[in-house]
Amino acid sequence: MVAPDERIGPAQTGALRLRLSLFYAGFFAFLGVQQPFWPVWLASHGLGATEIGVILALSIGIKMFSAPLAAHGADRSGQRRRSILVLVAGSLAAFCLFALTNGFWPILLISVLFYALWPPVMSLTESLTIMAVQRASLDYGRTRLWGSTSFIVVALLSGQVLVWLPPSAILWLSLACVAATAAACLFLPDIRTERSPLHRGLPIVQALRIRALSLSLAACGLIQGSHAVYYAFGTLHWQAKGYSENVIGVLWAEGVLAEIVLFAYGGRVTRHLGSVGLITLAGIAAVVRWLGTGLTDSLAAVVVLQALHAFSFGAAHLGAMACIGETVPASLSATAQSLYSGLVWGAGLGLMLLASGWLYHGLGGSAYLAMAAVALAGTFVALRLSALTPRLPQP
Incomplete structure (x- = not known):
């Protein structure tokens, strides 16, 4: 645990960068499958173009409400890592439910649950990273670039793999990325802040x-x-x-x-x-x-x-x-x-x-x-x- 206002020594900076980079790699690997191929999975489960558009718009719009709510709790407690672990565990459980559903309304309901939990994981981890930049002189760009690298590598590899596999494989590739991200979250630093003053x-x-x-x-x-x-x-x-x-x-x-x-x-x-x-x-x-x-x-x-x-x-x-x-x-x-x-x-x-x-x-x-x-x-x-x-x- 890193207490409020505690500096992080140079000897810890390399390990800190690795732990944060693993998170970015996992999170953006998920996007590398989702952005190009999730509409294909949705279509394979009977959704039309309009219904797919609703699901995709929802995945963007719901974060306007869920991210501030999650952040409110994290700032009130001063403990980001604990909030991240709760959210990523809920995200993993919610995504597993996609394997049990078919049709627009069940998929819509599970999408609401998943996309309410998943995006705040990123915003809370970004706040950890920025605090690491301040307390350990961490280079944000060199940490974050592993997310972009992971995205492009996974998107290209997924395209090659899905030439040979049915659309159902998209779900399992995505689930593997969510699970990898959840595992990476276990190693995130526990950098704490003072609680946000109520008054x-x-x-x-x-x-x-x-x-x-x-x-x-x-x-x-x-x-x-x-x-x-x-x-x-x-x-x-x-x-x-x-x-x-x-x-x-x-x-x-x-x-x-x-x-x-x-x-x-x-x-x-x-x-x-x-x-x-x-x-x-x-x-x-x-x-x-x-x-x-x-x-x-x-x-x-x-x-x-x-x-x-x-x-x-x-x-x-x-x-x-x-x-x-x-x-x-x-x-x-x-x-x-x-x-x-x-x-x-x-x-x-x-x-x-x-x-x-x-x-x-x-x-x-x-x-x-x-x-x-x-x-x-x-x-x-x-x-x-x-x-x-x-x-x-x-x-």
């Missing part, structure tokens, strides 16, 4: 009163939300351009690899640019990326634009994590992470995904131009944050 009100209200945090969440919500057309229709857009499946696969992989490279140098970049500089850079990169993607037919240009994923996604994420570490007291760190999860990845991306279908249906590839406008709005919010906030000291 100051609800933790979520206390966190939102931090102006720099609120503005950074708004900026990141717009910048990350501007990826909606890419996430939902990137493959269809490239198919319409005549790109082969192999080329499309390489383009997707390129974006993740670029993200991994940035994370590898994340500590150095964060010290140089600061949190506000990273978020501003992300907004500018997103504007350039979506303008170019919407206007060009050149494969060479698309290859260059895909490398900007390192900044449009990666820099925004690093900037948000740095801002939370710089501006939020440890007693509210879980709540701040839950707000990032719920507002940026729940409300921001979720709403933009809903809008992306209408935009792509009406505009085709020009929908990317609308995403550039969204990213530009996020950039202006980041500049507003820069004007209000002097460059914060880096750990």
